[in-house]
Amino acid sequence: AARRLRVDLAARSYDILIGPNLIDAAGAEIAARRPGARLAIVADETVANLYLARIEAAFAQANLPATAIRVAPGEGSKSFAVFERVVEALIDARIERGDLVVALGGGVIGDLAGFAASVVRRGVDFVQVPTTLLSQVDSSVGGKTGINSAHGKNLVGAFHQPVLVLADTAALDTLPPREFRAGYAEVAKYGLIDDAAFFAELESNWREVFAGGPARLDAIETSCRAKAAIVGRDERESGERALLNLGHTFGHALEKATGFSGRLLHGEAVALGMAQAFRFSARLGLCAPSVAQRVEDHLAEVGLPTRLNQVAGGVGPVDGLMDAIAQDKKVARGALTFILARGVGGAFVARDVAPDAVKAFLEAET
Ligand code: NAD
Ligand code: ZN
Structure with a gap:
């Protein structure tokens, strides 16, 4: 049976359904909300x-005409070219007010189709x-499109x-294992941010999460709840959402240093980045080296x-990485913003990280 969560935001609230074979229930779920929509x-x-x-x-079964x-x-x-075509x-x-765009796919399609929906007939x-x-x-929850x-x-x-x-959890059965693993980095991320018990659960149960079944459903539900809670408190990323x-x-x-070439998938880059964020935190004396080791061991x-x-x-020279970091994070008066951690589940936004400290850390890493 599907799990139901509700996301509550200032602007609107909506349901997230998570379960096997929800693709086959999509007609009934949409018709219940928008009968007759195109x-x-x-x-x-x-x-x-x-x-x-x-x-x-x-x-078709729900009498919803679809293109x-x-x-x-x-x-x-x-890209602009594909966006224009969509x-x-x-x-x-003839998609108009009251009709619906359905983004069927991964984050690329959600971002592209969601952005197209945001501008067609002013939304x-x-x-x-x-x-x-x-x-x-991650990407289907929270409303960022582009x-x-x-x-x-x-x-x-x-x-x-x-x-x-x-979210049809059975659709993940056809996902290439490398893509599944990369997505798992974002699951582990929620434990590392503020839920030590979830991370500990993943440490003992990750094989079941990969295998499918209830453990996978649980992990996806916990992750969606975590994202929805953070986004619900800070929809426009003025503070806490940065923890994500x-x-x-x-x-x-x-990702930039590897030229977005597929040598490193996004989730793989995030896994490596999280291991580094914890090692960097340990180097700054914020957490014990054993904590950073624990994170690295699980990933x-x-x-x-x-x-x-x-x-x-x-990944090329440290200077190249430093340039990318400076571009990625607006440098405020010579300081960088990083998400650091005092422990598993103890992430926080540090707005005063000295570029020299980052550089010294990266040099020690290579
Ligand atoms: P993706 O959409 O490219 O999907 C990865 C690959 O898996 C694609 O080749 C796709 O064809 C294939 N695929 C998808 N579903 C499948 C299935 N069930 N079976 C077999 N193959 C399948 O990539 P992604 O990793 O889902 O998303 C990455 C994108 O998400 C990036 O562009 C990133 O910027 C964006 N993103 C957005 C947000 C947000 O908040 N909007 C958050 C994180 C990431
Ligand atoms: Zn990510």
Whole structure:
């Protein structure tokens, strides 16, 4: 049976349903909320080949007319060119107020389709049907949508909350193991931020989470609750939401250093970045070295990278990483903002980190 969570934000609240085979229930769930709505399904080719016919059958059964819009798989689809094509296709499909855009796929599709929905006719509603672990526990919740600029990732976008999230946990069975593992880094992140008991649970249960079944459902539910709670308290990232960036400052620099080439998936970069954030915290005397070791041991045990020398092809010189860090995080009066930790579950926003300390740490890491 599916789990139901509710996200409460100032602007609106919406349901997140988590459970196996929710794709087949998508028609009934949407018809119950929007009878007679016209739908446009945005999916990448890989996900369309696996799940489009099933979701279309569910919509047909609920008497919901649906048009499919397919895009190429991969980060490259978060571009102005593909965005334009999707927007024009939504207008062509006569999606108007009261109708719905359905984002069927991973974070790329959620970000792209959600952003398109935010601008078509000054904003139409959308439903997230996330099909990757990363999108189920992270990107489908919270309302950040957007595409990439020539200047960097996610630089063009909007806050646009979905009206419903349907996370089909059985769809993860077809996800390549490397993608599942990368998404798991974001699951572990919630434990590391503020839930030591969840992290301890993952340390003993991670094999069941990978295998599927109730442990996977539990982990996804706990993760969604954690994200929804943080976003609910700080929708526009004026403070606490920054905690979700644990591991992401180092991680983004590593993604940039590897040229977003697929040598390092986002979640892999985050895993390595979280290991570094804890080692950096230990170096600054904020937590014991044994804590950093514990974090590293768990991430390594599930098969995620935790050390720079594990990145195929290397990450280049420390100066390159420092430039990327300075660009990623607005440098306020010579200080950097980092998410550091006093322990597992004890992450906090540090706004006064000296660039020299970061540089010395990275030199010690290489
Ligand atoms: P993705 O959407 O590219 O999916 C990864 C790959 O898995 C793709 O090749 C896709 O075709 C394939 N796939 C998806 N579902 C599948 C399934 N069930 N079975 C088999 N294959 C499947 O990537 P992602 O990791 O889901 O998301 C990454 C994106 O999310 C990035 O662009 C990132 O910026 C964004 N993101 C956004 C937020 C946010 O808050 N909006 C948060 C985190 C990440
Ligand atoms: Zn992330």
